[in-house]
Amino acid sequence: MSAELIDHVQQYLGKNFPIKLISQGAEALVFETSKHPFDPTLDKEYIIKYRPFKKYRHEQIDRVITKKRTVGECRCLVKLSNMEGINVPQFIASDPHNGFIWQSKIGQTLKDGTFSNLRNFLWLNNNDKNAYTEEVKQVLLNVGKQIGILHTNQYVHGDLTSSNIVLQQEDCNGKWVPFLIDFGLSGYSTLVEDKGVDLYVLERAILSTHSLYAEKYNEWLLEGYKQAYQDQEDLTQVLKRFEEVRLRGRKRSMLG
Numbered sequence: 001m002s003a004e005l006i007d008h009v010q011q012y013l014g015k016n017f018p019i020k021l022i023s024q025g026a027e028a029l030v031f032e033t034s035k036h037p038f039d040p041t042l043d044k045e046y047i048i049k050y051r052p053f054k055k056y057r058h059e060q061i062d063r064v065i066t067k068k069r070t071v072g073e074c075r076c077l078v079k080l081s082n083m084e085g086i087n088v089p090q091f092i093a094s095d096p097h098n099g100f101i102w103q104s105k106i107g108q109t110l111k112d113g114t115f116s117n118l119r120n121f122l123w124l125n126n127n128d129k130n131a132y133t134e135e136v137k138q139v140l141l142n143v144g145k146q147i148g149i150l151h152t153n154q155y156v157h158g159d160l161t162s163s164n165i166v167l168q169q170e171d172c173n174g175k176w177v178p179f180l181i182d183f184g185l186s187g188y189s190t191l192v193e194d195k196g197v198d199l200y201v202l203e204r205a206i207l208s209t210h211s212l213y214a215e216k217y218n219e220w221l222l223e224g225y226k227q228a229y230q231d232q233e234d235l236t237q238v239l240k241r242f243e244e245v246r247l248r249g250r251k252r253s254m255l256g
């Protein structure tokens, strides 16, 4: 199945267009390429995200859904790149009808050879010596800040896992700068519920993948979030709802 899809992408882009599959999720195939879609003078590292048609869906409906999600993700990407203080990949191009988005490539290879998303970064530091260093603390504070700024601007991410946060090291000082990626489920929302759920999803992701140090990590994330959230009255409401979402989650898991 995936060979067929890769073939389709290769045909769409042209036979000799260099692509390398780097991720295959439920919704999308993600490729790396060294070519700009239409301007060879701008050739560098890019990401192509392709949402294939779902065979089990009616073709006409599927086209509408694919187009809607692709357009939605592009819109978020553009909107957020104009938002002060938010780091997201640069939007390059898209073909919503065929389910394609091009964006700049973020991140690099970590010391252990893995990709520099938050998940792998925390895994690399997953030992008593490195877990609580200033470097790790600053990364988590800054991730929290990114989410605080996002929510202050009435945007929610919708899928805040530690793989959807990518770190990029600054050349000048070696500092890790967090970027948010994957806006397929993101959008404008003023609802405290949506923001509370965003925080809960991230907290769960940290708890399940980095359980040994999760308590401190979540504390730092929340500290950064609070620092960046501008409207204090609104912040109180969001934190109250976050607590409620947590309780709901706990009840659910107790019921099994």
Ligand SMILES: Nc1ncnc2c1ncn2[C@@H]1O[C@H](COP(=O)(O)OP(=O)(O)O)[C@@H](O)[C@H]1O
Residues within 6 Å of the ligand: 022, 023, 024, 025, 026, 027, 028, 029, 030, 047, 049, 089, 103, 104, 105, 106, 107, 115, 117, 163, 164, 166, 181, 182, 183, 184
């Ligand atoms: N702009 C980007 N720069 C670097 N890597 C990316 C970028 N976009 C996606 N990726 C990689 O591809 C993976 C899947 O992309 P993502 O947009 O999260 O799609 P999915 O909906 O399948 O999770 C990411 O976890 C990341 O490793």
Ligand SMILES: [Mg+2]
Residues within 6 Å of the ligand: 163, 164, 182
């Ligand atoms: Mg993702």
